Amino acid sequence: MRLRDTGYSAEEIKEMVSKYMIETYERFGFIAERGDGMYLYDEKDIPYLDFYAGVAVNSSGNCNKAVVKAVQEQAAQLMQTFNYPYTIPQALLARKICTTIGMDKIFYQNTGTEANEAMIKMARKYGIEKYGPSRYHIVTAAHSFHGRTFGSMSATGQPDNACQQGFGPMEKGFSYAKFNDLQSFRDACTEDTIAIMIEPVQGEGGVYPATKEFMTGLRRFCDEKGILLILDEVQSGWGRTGAVMSYMNYGIKPDIVSMAKALGGGMPIGAICATEEVAKAFTAGSHGSTFGGHPVCCAAALAEIDELMRRDLPRNARKVGEYFMEKLRAEVPYVKEVRGQGLFVGVEFQGSVDAHEVKHQCFEKRLLITSIGSSVIRMVPPLIVTKAQCDQAVKIIKEAVEACHVKKAETEAA
Numbered sequence: 001m002r003l004r005d006t007g008y009s010a011e012e013i014k015e016m017v018s019k020y021m022i023e024t025y026e027r028f029g030f031i032a033e034r035g036d037g038m039y040l041y042d043e044k045d046i047p048y049l050d051f052y053a054g055v056a057v058n059s060s061g062n063c064n065k066a067v068v069k070a071v072q073e074q075a076a077q078l079m080q081t082f083n084y085p086y087t088i089p090q091a092l093l094a095r096k097i098c099t100t101i102g103m104d105k106i107f108y109q110n111t112g113t114e115a116n117e118a119m120i121k122m123a124r125k126y127g128i129e130k131y132g133p134s135r136y137h138i139v140t141a142a143h144s145f146h147g148r149t150f151g152s153m154s155a156t157g158q159p160d161n162a163c164q165q166g167f168g169p170m171e172k173g174f175s176y177a178k179f180n181d182l183q184s185f186r187d188a189c190t191e192d193t194i195a196i197m198i199e200p201v202q203g204e205g206g207v208y209p210a211t212k213e214f215m216t217g218l219r220r221f222c223d224e225k226g227i228l229l230i231l232d233e234v235q236s237g238w239g240r241t242g243a244v245m246s247y248m249n250y251g252i253k254p255d256i257v258s259m260a261k262a263l264g265g266g267m268p269i270g271a272i273c274a275t276e277e278v279a280k281a282f283t284a285g286s287h288g289s290t291f292g293g294h295p296v297c298c299a300a301a302l303a304e305i306d307e308l309m310r311r312d313l314p315r316n317a318r319k320v321g322e323y324f325m326e327k328l329r330a331e332v333p334y335v336k337e338v339r340g341q342g343l344f345v346g347v348e349f350q351g352s353v354d355a356h357e358v359k360h361q362c363f364e365k366r367l368l369i370t371s372i373g374s375s376v377i378r379m380v381p382p383l384i385v386t387k388a389q390c391d392q393a394v395k396i397i398k399e400a401v402e403a404c405h406v407k408k409a410e411t412e413a414a
Helices: 010-020 065-077 088-101 112-131 150-155 182-188 212-225 246-250 295-310 313-331 355-364 387-413
Strands: 034-036 039-041 047-050 105-109 137-141 174-177 193-198 228-232 256-259 270-274 335-341 344-349 370-372 376-379
Touching (some): 047 387, 065 295, 088 105, 088 270, 088 295, 105 112, 112 150, 112 193, 112 270, 174 182, 182 212, 193 212, 212 246, 295 313, 313 387, 355 370, 355 387
Parallel strands (some): 137 193
Antiparallel strands (some): 034 039, 105 270, 335 344, 344 376
16 A cells, blocks of 8 residues: 555654554654565655565565465465365465475464464473473573563563563463573473473574584483473574574474564464474364464465575575675674674674664664664564675664764763
8 A cells, every 4th residue: 555545644644553553663754665675665665775674574575576476366266264174375385394394293373472382382281291290391591582472471581671571470381591501401401391492593682693512412402301492483494594494504403493474475474393293282172273374374485485495595695694794893883793693683882882873873874674772783684685785784884883973972072
């Protein structure tokens, strides 16, 4: 829908949002009217270089033509039905995902937090049924983020984060260990622990990739103790980190893995995949979803995966991501550290630069990024990004950082 077709002005649209919507988002000051590849366009048709990709969603580009076509064709045939009849997109997508990532079974959800809820439920049910009623404890990582529903929120290792504040006590059965510290996880596990749940790359925690020693050590430890290794790949999955799934970078395989975001190419879909044995925990009536496996979303996901694999976008993420991080290290001032895996990139600044202000300065220069707290900016561009577009982003970030540094110095001097 274009603004010119509505009869309203941009200010009137913004006023509607303010009047009728419960606002929990910090808005940028433009209306996103259309997307195309690496760009979003506002109501004046001004392009913004998109290094946010709908929060790591639009991996094959904004409004990828193959994904759009799949959505249009499926919506015209069957838009939605309940999960008792078979549907062709569900079946084809299930085979595509399981064979591509080497897992046995899949269960569809709608979002990342729902996928993580399903993963937690499956692990607990597996543990209780196999070992007894107390075997439901799960260890997650400090500074992790797993979602905003109660189970995934309770699994999140950020007790001071706004996502947990004001909602009362979190669900019991979770404890937290230090990320990338194998001994800390060993110490946190008890005889009642059924699973260790981590993100291969901590996103909201500041963009910290797991080390290979840590990941392979967790897999060995879980095998020794009869504990499930369950991975939250809602943000890191489907090419983002330079492999189809991030766990492939480490040469391991999880017992359950969650996914969402990039899976749908812009349409809402989440899922968990599990081994044959662990998947048996879900039986008739134990879990369900009205919209999980939605035909249109499954058709979109099929097209998105085809685009990712046909164009070898995981390889592009690895190659261009390395280039991007080196450019950031070499050219952006006041940087404490650049971290990432593939095109999952974070820049931590020294105390003289406010990351939140950098984000807004970049927006003024028509580059879309986000910030984590006051010290880290995060970039998760579409995986089609080129080195030239990375050069453009680095130039804008450098200018934004310099402007923020000058502004802070002037404020302190005053």
